[in-house]
Amino acid sequence: EIVMTQSPATLSVSPGERATLSCRASQSVSSNLAWYQQKRGQAPRLLIYHASIRATGIPARFSGSGSGTEFTLTISILQSEDFAVYYCQQYNNWPPWTFGQGTKVEIK
Amino acid sequence: EVQLVESGGGLVQPGGSLRLSCAASGFTFTTYYMSWVRQAPGKGLEWVAIINQHGGEEYYVDSVKGRFTISRDNAKNSLYLQMNSLTAEDTAVYYCARDGESGSPSWFDPWGQGTLVTVSA
Numbered sequence: 555e556i557v558m559t560q561s562p563a564t565l566s567v568s569p570g571e572r573a574t575l576s577c578r579a580s581q582s583v584s585s586n587l588a589w590y591q592q593k594r595g596q597a598p599r600l601l602i603y604h605a606s607i608r609a610t611g612i613p614a615r616f617s618g619s620g621s622g623t624e625f626t627l628t629i630s631i632l633q634s635e636d637f638a639v640y641y642c643q644q645y646n647n648w649p650p651w652t653f654g655q656g657t658k659v660e661i662k
Numbered sequence: 663e664v665q666l667v668e669s670g671g672g673l674v675q676p677g678g679s680l681r682l683s684c685a686a687s688g689f690t691f692t693t694y695y696m697s698w699v700r701q702a703p704g705k706g707l708e709w710v711a712i713i714n715q716h717g718g719e720e721y722y723v724d725s726v727k728g729r730f731t732i733s734r735d736n737a738k739n740s741l742y743l744q745m746n747s748l749t750a751e752d753t754a755v756y757y758c759a760r761d762g763e764s765g766s767p768s769w770f771d772p773w774g775q776g777t778l779v780t781v782s783a
Contacts, residue, residue, distance in 0.1 A: 590770075596775075597772075597773040598770075598773050600770065603762055603768070603769045603771075609771060643769060645768045648767060649709075649712070649721035650721070650723050650724075651709040651712070652709065654706070655706045656706045656707075
């Protein structure tokens with residue numbers, strides 16, 4: 555089973571600033587990685603797939619990068635609606651499909 | 663509009679059973695793998711089970727093998743999760759999720775709104 559590790563657990567950022575979230579895989583997942591956003595009380599929403607492709611309707615301030623075992627989600631200019639929990643997920647080696655434990659982006 | 667609507671959650675005693683349903687609309691149901699993903703209170707996301715387009719290929723997370731069964735009825739555009747021998751550790755919001763890429767298991771998109779399963783005496 556591939557273990558996904560996200561860091562930091564909590565990221566405190568001011569609106570308008572840049573946020574950088576990390577995700578590490580226990581072994582290579584190539585570019586088979588997705589990122590999700592989950593707001594309190596809501597279902598997760600797909601942001602990025604194939605490590606760097608934005609899903610339909612996702613603003614350009616969200617970008618993904620990386621391959622192999624190291625991945626990054628960057629939110630270039632944080633908006634108030636971006637404060638949420640973010641999860642990475644690998645789909646290279648399955649089953650199981652595995653998620654990171656999440657990074658909470660909170661208002662500083 | 664693609665839509666997934668779960669139902670069937672509720673309070674069940676330890677050792678009991680529950681059947682979740684997910685009604686799909688807005689897309690060609692028969693061309694996608696479908697999954698259940700759960701989230702325990704205050705915790706992260708955990709993939710639970712997946713089924714291929716016409717059934718016959720199923721996978722489960724180890725913790726539910728032998729207790730949960732995923733199935734689908736393509737005539738009704740519906741996905742199901744039969745959960746038996748439930749324990750407190752199964753308490754979670756259960757999400758129905760479509761595979762993100764037609765034809766092969768990948769990411770999950772979209773997700774339903776979730777249905778809460780509480781296992782408690």
